[in-house]
Amino acid sequence: MPHVLTTCPYCGCGCGLYLQVEGHKLLGTTASTGHPVGQGRLCAKGWHAHELAASPGRLRRPLIRRGSSLEEASWDQALSLVAERFLAAKNQAGVGVLGSARATNEENYLLAKLARSAIGTNNVDFSARLDALPGLFDLPKYRHLSLCGAGLDDIDAADLVFLWQSDPVEEHPAAAARVLDAAERGIPVIAVAARAGQLAEVAEIRLAPGPGSELQLAAGLLHVALAKAEPPEGDSLAAMVANCTPDQTEVATGVPASDVIRAGEALAAAGKPLVIYTRVASLGPQGADTLMALSAFGKAAGAEDSWCPLLWLSSYCNFQGARDMGVVPYFLAGYQPVSEEATRAKFAEAWGAPLPSEAGQPSWEMLGRVGALFVMGDDPVSSLPDVGATREALSDIDFLVVQDIFLTPTAEAADVVLPGASFAEKDGTFTSTDRRVQRVRRASDPPGEARQDWEILCDLSRRLGRPMEYDSPSKVMDEIAKLAPIYSEISYQRLDEEWGVRWSLDGAVAADRADFGSRDDEEGPASVSRPAAPAVDDEYPFVLVGDQSLGAWAADKFVVNAVGIRRQQGADRRGQLPELWMSRADCQERGLREGSRVRVRSRTGEVEATVHVSDAVRAGVIALPAVMREAAAVVLPAATDPETGVPVLRPVAVSVEEA
Amino acid sequence: MSQPAAYVITRSRLAEWVGQLLKQAQVIAPRTVHGGDTAYDVVEDPSQVAWDYSSSINPLKRFLFPQTEELLRWRRPGSNGLQLEPTYDETDRIFLAVRPCDVSGVLFLDRVFSREPEDIYYMTRRQHSALVSLTCGEPGEDCFCVCADAGPFLESGYDLQLTKLSDDYLVEVGTEKGRSLIAPAEHLFAGAPDELIRARRDIEKDVDDRFEEHKAYFAAALRKVTFDRVPDELWDGMADRCLECGGCSFVCPTCTCFLVADWPEGENGHRERLWDSCLYSCYTLEASGHNPRAQRRDRVKARFFHKLSYQFAKELEAHGCVGCGRCITACLGSNDMPTVTARIRRGAI
Numbered sequence A: 001m002p003h004v005l006t007t008c009p010y011c012g013c014g015c016g017l018y019l020q021v022e023g024h025k026l027l028g029t030t031a032s033t034g035h036p037v038g039q040g041r042l043c044a045k046g047w048h049a050h051e052l053a054a055s056p057g058r059l060r061r062p063l064i065r066r067g068s069s070l071e072e073a074s075w076d077q078a079l080s081l082v083a084e085r086f087l088a089a090k091n092q093a094g095v096g097v098l099g100s101a102r103a104t105n106e107e108n109y110l111l112a113k114l115a116r117s118a119i120g121t122n123n124v125d126f127s128a129r130l131d132a133l134p135g136l137f138d139l140p141k142y143r144h145l146s147l148c149g150a151g152l153d154d155i156d157a158a159d160l161v162f163l164w165q166s167d168p169v170e171e172h173p174a175a176a177a178r179v180l181d182a183a184e185r186g187i188p189v190i191a192v193a194a195r196a197g198q199l200a201e202v203a204e205i206r207l208a209p210g211p212g213s214e215l216q217l218a219a220g221l222l223h224v225a226l227a228k229a230e231p232p233e234g235d236s237l238a239a240m241v242a243n244c245t246p247d248q249t250e251v252a253t254g255v256p257a258s259d260v261i262r263a264g265e266a267l268a269a270a271g272k273p274l275v276i277y278t279r280v281a282s283l284g285p286q287g288a289d290t291l292m293a294l295s296a297f298g299k300a301a302g303a304e305d306s307w308c309p310l311l312w313l314s315s316y317c318n319f320q321g322a323r324d325m326g327v328v329p330y331f332l333a334g335y336q337p338v339s340e341e342a343t344r345a346k347f348a349e350a351w352g353a354p355l356p357s358e359a360g361q362p363s364w365e366m367l368g369r370v371g372a373l374f375v376m377g378d379d380p381v382s383s384l385p386d387v388g389a390t391r392e393a394l395s396d397i398d399f400l401v402v403q404d405i406f407l408t409p410t411a412e413a414a415d416v417v418l419p420g421a422s423f424a425e426k427d428g429t430f431t432s433t434d435r436r437v438q439r440v441r442r443a444s445d446p447p448g449e450a451r452q453d454w455e456i457l458c459d460l461s462r463r464l465g466r467p468m469e470y471d472s473p474s475k476v477m478d479e480i481a482k483l484a485p486i487y488s489e490i491s492y493q494r495l496d497e498e499w500g501v502r503w504s505l506d507g508a509v510a511a512d513r514a515d516f517g518s519r520d521d522e523e524g525p526a527s528v529s530r531p532a533a534p535a536v537d538d539e540y541p542f543v544l545v546g547d548q549s550l551g552a553w554a555a556d557k558f559v560v561n562a563v564g565i566r567r568q569q570g571a572d573r574r575g576q577l578p579e580l581w582m583s584r585a586d587c588q589e590r591g592l593r594e595g596s597r598v599r600v601r602s603r604t605g606e607v608e609a610t611v612h613v614s615d616a617v618r619a620g621v622i623a624l625p626a627v628m629r630e631a632a633a634v635v636l637p638a639a640t641d642p643e644t645g646v647p648v649l650r651p652v653a654v655s656v657e658e659a
Numbered sequence B: 001m002s003q004p005a006a007y008v009i010t011r012s013r014l015a016e017w018v019g020q021l022l023k024q025a026q027v028i029a030p031r032t033v034h035g036g037d038t039a040y041d042v043v044e045d046p047s048q049v050a051w052d053y054s055s056s057i058n059p060l061k062r063f064l065f066p067q068t069e070e071l072l073r074w075r076r077p078g079s080n081g082l083q084l085e086p087t088y089d090e091t092d093r094i095f096l097a098v099r100p101c102d103v104s105g106v107l108f109l110d111r112v113f114s115r116e117p118e119d120i121y122y123m124t125r126r127q128h129s130a131l132v133s134l135t136c137g138e139p140g141e142d143c144f145c146v147c148a149d150a151g152p153f154l155e156s157g158y159d160l161q162l163t164k165l166s167d168d169y170l171v172e173v174g175t176e177k178g179r180s181l182i183a184p185a186e187h188l189f190a191g192a193p194d195e196l197i198r199a200r201r202d203i204e205k206d207v208d209d210r211f212e213e214h215k216a217y218f219a220a221a222l223r224k225v226t227f228d229r230v231p232d233e234l235w236d237g238m239a240d241r242c243l244e245c246g247g248c249s250f251v252c253p254t255c256t257c258f259l260v261a262d263w264p265e266g267e268n269g270h271r272e273r274l275w276d277s278c279l280y281s282c283y284t285l286e287a288s289g290h291n292p293r294a295q296r297r298d299r300v301k302a303r304f305f306h307k308l309s310y311q312f313a314k315e316l317e318a319h320g321c322v323g324c325g326r327c328i329t330a331c332l333g334s335n336d337m338p339t340v341t342a343r344i345r346r347g348a349i
């Protein structure tokens, strides 16, 4: 059929679109009007999705490294080499496997199965997993935070919307459209960010906490809202934020006390507050604690227990699904712990192979330690916060294999590159940011000799001595449904009849959840940490934030390879240098203009950039796209969350001089 | 004997007629594509035509001016020069049961693409196509074609125009090309008696009345836009609500902007044109790096100036809107044509 319904391959909202095909040629993309997510709307990424698949930049043949160059090879040569080296490495230096927030559920499931049953390792992860909630989400008691409870439809139901360090216009326009609709209906919107986005224009209240003080602002709002609600004596949440008065909050965050009171009172008055956030919040220096605090907004507003106040917007079409499929060192598909013997036994029986019991390593630790790494559709160089360390770790790996559709920065370092299929060329499913499992349908053929990813994995598994046999991805889903209770209701037939199915959280979230303020220990009640703001001085007078949603175009192959998206994102407008967002006042004081070339220097390094004069940042704060890693990384030093040891992005003090 | 200007065909015979048309050319008609979405699409079997549809999610321009279209291939045989092979699409196509607003959209494109220098890619496709319109007896939820003078019935421009009358369809012949679609299946048709032609007139009047409330009241907005009397704050407010998706351009039957890209593959390569949108930040980017419409507000304003001002309407004999209502569905903000004209009329967001 010339109109093939499929799911957008970009952000996690999961809009439905039709690919218009003639023969095997992709002619265009049309929004689906009946689809419950987009309802006939798409963002620029969706409207140009077919360009991604039809891009001449696609990988067409397997490549094998010979010296410093990658040369074309046959599938047999490439896969034999991979099997041989992985069998050897398995018994020596160790092996790791990275799946993908952009591959289908079926592919991710097969990859995790291959890793655990054919290679025998739990070193299974994907680097974008860091986006959701730094590391913590793998601990059962925090899982209610990482498994997003709220859905896009809750934007329509909410009576107060916080845009927390996020402007969905930039990465999640389908969500932004619903926020605009809400604002139009008179629902108050509160925009919280060091750099104001487009939706701040329709927000009733704008709060611009100093970078690194978002946790303290959240605590201040809780303080005001709880004071209104008069919680019972001894309430641990109230005790935790007791000292976070509006005045204290002003000191810690720079947000005027009167604004803290207004916003806190709006929270108190709400019955269904919804906090929309993205990786910018969770990768922040106190991301985990901030999200804990935000999850208490429901309680502070007196919302019903069933109302989840957190709506996490993932930047990838199948971020949720990759985790659901067990592309996590600690879980098998469906969040079933590898540490449980009964669970392992269940999978071992179905897979016909014993499973390793030893916990695996997360991506950021795995990279430096394994001798051989298989990467399917992941690009740690572009997703892990510390680009320098990631590059170095990759170059230390003896044998690196990348299966992808473009030559990503990670693939450039590979020993073998395997060309896979794009979303338009395969059958499968993606799971949206709010757990909607939806069909991806094949509309055309992979270019050149590129192959279906699931077939590549089956071929490799056979060569590793553990054949996996399937007729089609539909059969893979049947197996997933049998093994992962959260997917037990899913089948292609049902997905074909409906517009996708949202899997239920019931039973997936552990009962012993840890809430903000409830972490009492012997040392007394928990307290709110101090801001993670850097100290500025005369030498380094600016606070620089690495902004995840700025300039995603520059590094992302999914953007640069679609002409229309590049054009909308303004990629053709900008030069090779990253854009530095600086306030009008600061620019005037320093005699800088739009496009001025500057040198940004921190205690650890320096980078050149061009100035973008903007009213979106306040004086003293500047923003640089964090995704232009090569550039930003030198001034944004690697940092880890002290509590979890997980990499985070920290604001730093810098100087700016005309270059 | 002179041939009748109108025929009648009973509903039960439509399938046989479509079967005949399928032998003549590729047939593009409304078709249910998934869960209730109806799109103009290639049909392979007469049963696939969704005769009772309300409107289609896509405009016809997708088939005459595709979103991504190969223009030519080049080759370098040896050292001497470059060989260019243009890729024209000469497939015969019949657009069947198309809503009048969409026919009007095609007529608008005809005027745009036939201006000198003529767009040979579009014109080639157009010469190989026939338009069979289906009038509207019931206004769709978002329709306002009456204000754009683009429906619900057409006076001309179609090759054939069908109107549903209880069990029959009245078939008005607009052109000889239209007549040629009937000729091979003439036994299925009868000449239309005068009372049926009168009945069609009555339906048209009745439908016009019912469309009344679907008017977007263009006139006042047209004047204000033409004489630049729209306050800047209004454009600012609309810019805040534009998320630069380009959807309005893509679903609009009259938008025609495109860009051209060359894709080299070694010594050979091909050239494509791709739909562009005037709301994208690089739309007016000049090679020097200067961008006369760097602000979104200026781009939104330019869009509606092109759609609504008399200057452009004079040149193209119509305003750049056929009242199909698709932008109401597509816009991520609320910058659809009826909302925008209402805002301009009352001078407030």
Ligand code: SF4
Binding pocket: A008, A009, A010, A011, A012, A013, A014, A015, A038, A041, A042, A043, A044, A045, A046, A047, A171, A172, A173, A174, A175
């Ligand atoms: S909002 Fe997200 S899912 Fe929807 S079209 Fe845009 S990128 Fe695709």
Ligand code: SF4
Binding pocket: B241, B242, B243, B244, B245, B246, B247, B248, B249, B279, B330, B331, B332, B333, B334, B335, B336
């Ligand atoms: S459809 Fe609406 S949001 Fe999209 S580009 Fe047009 S005006 Fe902007």
